[in-house]
Amino acid sequence: xxxxxxxxxxxxxxxxxxxxxxxxxxxxxxxxxxxxxxxxxxxxxxxxxxxxxxxxxxxxxxxxxxxxxxxxxxxxxxxxxxxxxxxxxxxxxxxxxxxxxxxxxxxxxxxxxxxxxxxxxxxxxxxxxxxxxxxxxxxxxxxxxxxxxxxxxxxxxxxxxxxxxxxxxxxxxxxxxxxxxxxxxxxxxxxxxxxxxxxxxxxxxxxxxxxxxxxxxxxxxxxxxxxxxxxxxxxxxxxxxxxxxxxxxxxxxxxxxxxxxxxxxxxxxxx
Amino acid sequence: xxxxxxxxxxxxxxxxxxxxxxxxxxxxxxxxxxxxxxxxxxxxxxxxxxxxxxxxxxxxxxxxxxxxxxxxxxxxxxxxxxxxxxxxxxxxxxxxxxxxxxxxxxxxxxxxxxxxxxxxxxxxxxxxxxxxxxxxxxxxxxxxxxxxxxxxxxxxxxxxxxxxxxxxxxxxxxxxxxxxxxxxxxxxxxxxxxxxxxxxxxxxxxxxxxxxxxxxxxxxxxxxxxxxxxxxxxxxxxxxxxxxxxxxxxxxxxxxxxxxxxxxxxxxxxxxxxxxxxxxxxxxxxxxxxxxx
Numbered sequence: 001x002x003x004x005x006x007x008x009x010x011x012x013x014x015x016x017x018x019x020x021x022x023x024x025x026x027x028x029x030x031x032x033x034x035x036x037x038x039x040x041x042x043x044x045x046x047x048x049x050x051x052x053x054x055x056x057x058x059x060x061x062x063x064x065x066x067x068x069x070x071x072x073x074x075x076x077x078x079x080x081x082x083x084x085x086x087x088x089x090x091x092x093x094x095x096x097x098x099x100x101x102x103x104x105x106x107x108x109x110x111x112x113x114x115x116x117x118x119x120x121x122x123x124x125x126x127x128x129x130x131x132x133x134x135x136x137x138x139x140x141x142x143x144x145x146x147x148x149x150x151x152x153x154x155x156x157x158x159x160x161x162x163x164x165x166x167x168x169x170x171x172x173x174x175x176x177x178x179x180x181x182x183x184x185x186x187x188x189x190x191x192x193x194x195x196x197x198x199x200x201x202x203x204x205x206x207x208x209x210x211x212x213x214x215x216x217x218x219x220x221x222x223x224x225x226x227x228x229x230x231x232x233x234x235x236x237x238x239x240x241x242x243x244x245x246x247x248x249x250x251x252x253x254x255x256x257x258x259x260x261x262x263x264x265x266x267x268x269x270x271x
Numbered sequence: 272x273x274x275x276x277x278x279x280x281x282x283x284x285x286x287x288x289x290x291x292x293x294x295x296x297x298x299x300x301x302x303x304x305x306x307x308x309x310x311x312x313x314x315x316x317x318x319x320x321x322x323x324x325x326x327x328x329x330x331x332x333x334x335x336x337x338x339x340x341x342x343x344x345x346x347x348x349x350x351x352x353x354x355x356x357x358x359x360x361x362x363x364x365x366x367x368x369x370x371x372x373x374x375x376x377x378x379x380x381x382x383x384x385x386x387x388x389x390x391x392x393x394x395x396x397x398x399x400x401x402x403x404x405x406x407x408x409x410x411x412x413x414x415x416x417x418x419x420x421x422x423x424x425x426x427x428x429x430x431x432x433x434x435x436x437x438x439x440x441x442x443x444x445x446x447x448x449x450x451x452x453x454x455x456x457x458x459x460x461x462x463x464x465x466x467x468x469x470x471x472x473x474x475x476x477x478x479x480x481x482x483x484x485x486x487x488x489x490x491x492x493x494x495x496x497x498x499x500x501x502x503x504x505x506x507x508x509x510x511x512x513x514x515x516x517x518x519x520x521x522x523x524x525x526x527x528x529x530x531x532x533x534x535x536x537x538x539x540x541x542x543x544x545x546x547x548x549x550x551x552x553x554x555x556x557x558x559x560x561x562x563x564x
Contacts, residue, residue: 054323
């Protein structure tokens with residue numbers, strides 16, 4: 001744990017780095033202090049290349065798995081930085097800054113005896129939720145995990161999430177696996193089967209439109225929801241005011257006050 | 272005097288860096304620009320990376336002068352570092368009011384007058400920014416010198432035809448030093464979505480990409496004014512500091528590099544002192560402006 005919210009810059013050995021789906025890579029790094037200090041929902045900022053100014057800034061990486069000696073990331077190659085990251089080999093050193101951000105509110109779970117924990121991931125949103133599901137699995141919590149992806153080939157993290165003991169419900173846009181349609185439609189069907197509002201909690205991570213729908217669902221069904229909402233970042237430590245998120249409590253920062261937010265405080269364009 | 276400072280807007284309120292740097296070891300911390308009233312800043316996205324650079328359109332988000340004096344200044348004082356407060360306003364009157372308020376006890380050690388932020392618009396001058404207008408620059412500096420009587424550093428914009436002209440106007444107005452450069456006008460476009468990448472459409476460019484242009488600006492201004500020049504623009508290493516000093520900077524500010532590596536300050540300072548040792552230079556003044564042409 002890390003009650004003072006301390007951050008460190010660490011030189012971490014790459015333990016593994018492999019392509020696991022058409023789009024996704026999984027990297028494991030040796031980081032014993034980070035593994036103890038990080039909470040589900042937090043992220044780290046990684047220098048993708050050594051001795052280069054292009055890319056200039058670090059890359060934010062959500063923590064996917066925590067193990068006693070280190071942490072793992074699940075990432076997609078989408079630009080210069082992630083392309084460099086994909087080329088890192090076992091044994092090389094990675095410059096890592098973290099843990100950053102505010103993770104999921106675990107104290108809330110301790111305070112309230114939630115009967116139903118619902119997780120909703122859209123595409124790459126599975127990353128912090130897998131970390132959360134693993135964290136909660138040692139407590140024997142009952143988790144319904146709704147996993148959405150474009151097609152069967154785009155699903156990542158299914159077996160890892162299932163190993164946590166969560167009941168996984170899949171939705172794909174094209175129906176090549178599971179329910180055909182939006183993962184949020186699948187969630188609504190589940191909620192319509194009569195789950196009470198006050199003893200359920202929703203954790204959601206995914207694209208902006210999905211988060212907007214989750215916010216609506218949360219209000220409609222009276223279920224509290226914590227969502228991840230991120231924004232382009234520069235410093236990652238709350239100094240530059242770059243990653244501004246508009247909320248009913250004023251401007252907050254995704255890297256410091258988030259990326260996990262209570263859905264109800266977010267001021268979304270779709271509101 | 273430690274001539275290596277950290278630039279406004281890049282060091283937060285100092286607290287964010289407490290795990291990485293002992294602020295007492297920093298030559299001076301220039302605070303995030305403060306205005307009379309609180310400002311919400313521009314819509315996100317406010318930052319986007321470009322090759323070897325960073326575009327920002329933060330828009331001077333700050334809690335206002337009262338919040339600064341009450342919540343931020345005391346904490347910074349406790350760190351034992353030198354504090355230079357950056358101030359701004361939309362009009363000449365707001366600049367003066369902000370300077371006067373800032374100067375009330377407890378006051379910072381100096382003021383940096385931000386006439387040059389590309390993400391705001393000033394009212395009452397010929398151009399979008401007071402720092403683009405030599406007449407307004409001189410007028411505002413004169414009035415602030417009258418109002419505060421303390422050390423005034425004027426931060427210039429490179430988005431002008433002739434930065435020497437503006438620097439001379441600041442000098443005539445009574446500036447104790449000029450700092451340059453603030454960020455360059457710039458923008459980024461996503462051809463796929465056909466949209467600008469910044470919520471404000473345009474922003475200011477900083478980082479290593481601008482160093483060649485910033486060096487030239489420092490060189491030009493050094494040769495045009497007698498007051499000290501403080502160099503800013505893409506400094507990443509101790510050698511970069513030396514380059515700026517050779518071009519005429521008496522002091523420098525580290526900016527964007529703080530985002531790349533929050534613990535960079537002591538490393539860069541060490542690199543610079545290493546350069547001085549290698550060159551057998553013991554005094555900064557023996558380096559400043561010593562470019563051999």
